[in-house]
Amino acid sequence: MKKLNSIILSGKEVLPLIEGGKGINASNGYSSGAWARENCVGTFSGVTPDVLDNNGNVIMESFKTKKRLDRHEELVEYAIQGGISQAKLAYEISGGNGRIHMNMLWELADSQKMIESILEGSKGLINGVTCGAGLPYQLAELTSKFGVYYYPIVSSARAFQILWKRAYAKCPEFLGGVVYEDPWLAGGHNGLSNAENPNEPEVPYNRLVELRKTLRTIGLEKTPIILAGGIWNLTDWEDYIDNPEIGDIAFQLGTRPMLTVESPISDAWKQLLLNVKKGDVILQKFSPTGFYSSAINNAFLAKLIERKNNEIEYKSEPDAEFSCALSLNAARSVYIKPQDMQKAQNQIDAGLSVVQETPDNTVVFLTPADWQQMKIDRAECAGCLSQCQFSTWSKATLSTGKLPDPRTYCIHKTLYDGGHGGDVQNNLIFAGHQVYRFADDPMYKEGIPTTKELVEALLRGE
Ligand SMILES: Cc1cc2nc3c(=O)[nH]c(=O)nc-3n(C[C@H](O)[C@H](O)[C@H](O)COP(=O)(O)O)c2cc1C
Ligand code: SF4
Numbered sequence: 001m002k003k004l005n006s007i008i009l010s011g012k013e014v015l016p017l018i019e020g021g022k023g024i025n026a027s028n029g030y031s032s033g034a035w036a037r038e039n040c041v042g043t044f045s046g047v048t049p050d051v052l053d054n055n056g057n058v059i060m061e062s063f064k065t066k067k068r069l070d071r072h073e074e075l076v077e078y079a080i081q082g083g084i085s086q087a088k089l090a091y092e093i094s095g096g097n098g099r100i101h102m103n104m105l106w107e108l109a110d111s112q113k114m115i116e117s118i119l120e121g122s123k124g125l126i127n128g129v130t131c132g133a134g135l136p137y138q139l140a141e142l143t144s145k146f147g148v149y150y151y152p153i154v155s156s157a158r159a160f161q162i163l164w165k166r167a168y169a170k171c172p173e174f175l176g177g178v179v180y181e182d183p184w185l186a187g188g189h190n191g192l193s194n195a196e197n198p199n200e201p202e203v204p205y206n207r208l209v210e211l212r213k214t215l216r217t218i219g220l221e222k223t224p225i226i227l228a229g230g231i232w233n234l235t236d237w238e239d240y241i242d243n244p245e246i247g248d249i250a251f252q253l254g255t256r257p258m259l260t261v262e263s264p265i266s267d268a269w270k271q272l273l274l275n276v277k278k279g280d281v282i283l284q285k286f287s288p289t290g291f292y293s294s295a296i297n298n299a300f301l302a303k304l305i306e307r308k309n310n311e312i313e314y315k316s317e318p319d320a321e322f323s324c325a326l327s328l329n330a331a332r333s334v335y336i337k338p339q340d341m342q343k344a345q346n347q348i349d350a351g352l353s354v355v356q357e358t359p360d361n362t363v364v365f366l367t368p369a370d371w372q373q374m375k376i377d378r379a380e381c382a383g384c385l386s387q388c389q390f391s392t393w394s395k396a397t398l399s400t401g402k403l404p405d406p407r408t409y410c411i412h413k414t415l416y417d418g419g420h421g422g423d424v425q426n427n428l429i430f431a432g433h434q435v436y437r438f439a440d441d442p443m444y445k446e447g448i449p450t451t452k453e454l455v456e457a458l459l460r461g462e
Contacts, residue, residue, distance in 0.1 A: 001461025002241045007224055007248050010099045010127035010149040010176050015040045016250035019257045020228055021103020023047030025419030026265055029086035033093025034262035034451035036100050043101040044090055049082030072383030076110045083118030087125040099127040106134040107289050109386045109395035119146040128176050133189050140171035149176030155183045155191035157214040177224040180211055185230030187254045187432035192292040198283045209245045228252035232434045235461040255432035261450045266421045278436040288390035288408040299425040308407050311362040312340045328355050356406040364406050377410040384412040
């Protein structure tokens with residue numbers, strides 16, 4: 001295994017190893033502080049980070065107001081206080097070593113306000129902000145004014161070029177690096193474009209070379225590229241190290257750091273990770289953000305897949321093709337093709353008796369209990385996203401004007417629950433596609449390693 005040399009990240013010489021940010025509460029002050037302590041970069045999630053009281057105990061998020069817009073304001077205030085809490089915790093644990101970054105999902109409603117207020121309230125503690133999901137044009141200006149480095153997460157050289165031309169060229173000083181997140185391999189939301197096929201992965205090498213060429217043409221020869229997605233050990237990626245075609249590189253791991261002593265996820269989640277098999281992670285598009293994402297195919301995801309597989313096309317008025325009436329309720333029917341009638345009846349007979357329209361002129365079938373829960377989740381929406389396909393909340397206009405999509409779910413509720421000890425079968429559990437390697441990697445036969453042990457193993461190429 002080649003020696004991994006230090007590089008400059010966020011203004012300091014550190015090992016080129018980064019713990020990726022993971023919301024909600026799958027990376028926090030404990031985990032990021034531990035990575036920084038090892039002279040690496042730790043990234044806590046800025047998505048609903050836990051607020052801590054003076055004794056370090058978590059004050060769970062809860063809403064006091066009745067209106068959605070007011071709950072949204074409560075959520076934003078909680079996230080700001082939480083970000084400050086986690087930054088302090090991370091810094092304390094790091095002992096001043098390494099670098100501490102915060103990750104923000106750009107498509108959160110008021111993400112800019114959150115970044116700004118967290119940086120304001122934690123001056124000197126956060127060294128960099130990574131940001132993906134969407135095109136975070138204003139990120140550069142936002143962090144630069146605090147002297148904090150920014151790291152856009154992209155999945156192509158073209159995406160970076162757009163960001164650079166439109167915004168980042170004005171703030172080159174604090175561009176800390178560009179994260180290339182492999183959309184076919186990384187856990188969590190990813191930037192698979194409409195032109196890319198989820199079933200036809202492309203190896204990152206050529207895409208990284210392309211990114212480096214783009215960086216060189218604009219004078220960013222020395223700006224590090226951070227490779228994220230599918231990294232288990234560095235032996236697999238030796239060709240990428242000290243490679244003049246790629247230039248300075250750092251490696252960001254999201255999934256593997258979750259199985260460490262300092263990782264905040266529950267023991268049940270850790271056990272689940274140890275038992276995942278190859279192929280159990282699915283790249284799908286059920287997130288209410290509209291983005292693709294990769295998660296473990298547990299009961300939560302299986303239900304969404306089944307619902308989607310059994311959806312049926314309809315028209316509001318009958319015609320020669322859509323000639324069979326399907327009752328939605330006592331007052332309304334839609335019309336489906338005769339050949340779909342049996343499919344509809346089978347689902348109703350199986351107890352999926354609530355028929356719901358989607359925004360794409362299809363209907364899906366739900367159990368009365370699932371429908372009841374869906375109504376509760378929509379009523380309790382706290383407006384976390386700038387636009388939500390599940391509840392139709394939109395920060396800008398209060399409603400997207402579309403039908404709520406019953407093929408999606410409240411991502412805030414399920415990630416919050418999963419990230420705070422909730423059931424790992426009936427919540428969304430993001431994971432990268434290499435997660436099955438926990439089961440066979442000898443390191444985990446001995447138990448769960450500390451972050452220090454994991455970093456040492458990574459440096460040995462293990
Ligand atoms: C549970 C989980 C949650 C994640 N949450 C986020 C997130 O909120 N924002 C983000 O930009 N990336 C998120 N990621 C992506 C990671 O930061 C990282 O880039 C990715 O996991 C790297 O790929 P790997 O999982 O193959 O190591 C998440 C990943 C996982 C596994
Ligand atoms: S319904 Fe949508 S916008 Fe509302 S809290 Fe859930 S995920 Fe966020």
